[in-house]
Amino acid sequence: MLSVNIIDDFDLDKIAESGQCFRWHKMETGGYRIQAGDRVLSIRPAGGHRYEVSEWDAFWENYFDLTTDYRGIRSRIPADDRYLYTAAEAGRGIRILRQDPWETLITFIISQRKSIPAIRTCVEKLCAAAGRPLSETDRTMPDEPEPHPAFSGFRAFLPPEGADPAQSDPAPCPESCIFRAFPTQEELASLTMEDLLACGLGYRAKYIAAVAELSLPVGQMKSLDDGTLLGELMRLPGVGIKVASCTMLFGFHRLNLFPEDVWISRVLKEHYPEGFPFARYAPFCGVMQQYLFYYRRNFRKS
């Protein structure tokens, strides 16, 4: 069994619950089956810093951002910033994944006014509707059990055209389930409005359709500075300050972006009435944001 050693902060559960990725499926072994772009990885803790993986190469090293020192970033937080310090202790192990910009953009356009479970469902349906099928050999480790039921309730294929969705068999992803790449821009553009609505996109369907039609030079956008890139992204339909910030933090790896959602707003109001000390934590405000989000959403009720 292939295994890797990861010394720096690395906690699969915390990354999965930090709200940046929506195609991580928890397995009963405690590991995850991760779909990213057109790749699939199975990974599970094997004690200490060791992890068993179904494959390993430069793609995954980059995906997990293994060249960034998150322990070092955490060490910049002084103990007198009580709330952030506590949040970062609780969130130790979170990393900012290097996800694909296009996938991140579409995912976070979908995310508006949706719960995280609903986002997962939506994204899987979109992949099933338009994503390239991946080969069976990409999918899993040899002795891997079925995905946890909570994450296997999606179908690999949408109901046949004309079928009543309410009547189709909601069989949970069986052995025949084929994994799918996240749809490319061209693949999304090929979908009809009806197809998009069948993915549960609701009023976001028109945003997705419009963005899929545009010419988006993502390669060139990578070279833009933070302020310019933020402005360019916010010109897109369905993209406001929050979606643009998330796209930059999670899709362009701009670690200083600090998306402000309802949870972060609560944190700022409750614990930083004088304002968050952005200057102190630059250029890693986005990492701090993830600690705050994770802690406030998963632990503190107050």
Add this chain to the structure above:
DNA sequence: CGCCAGGTCACGC
């Protein structure tokens, strides 16, 4: 069955 979700947009002032 009703509420709310990692917001955005089009209004009104």
Add this chain to the structure above:
DNA sequence: GCGTGACATGGC
């Protein structure tokens, strides 16, 4: 500029 309501749909 800032406040306000509509917006589609699925989880819980």
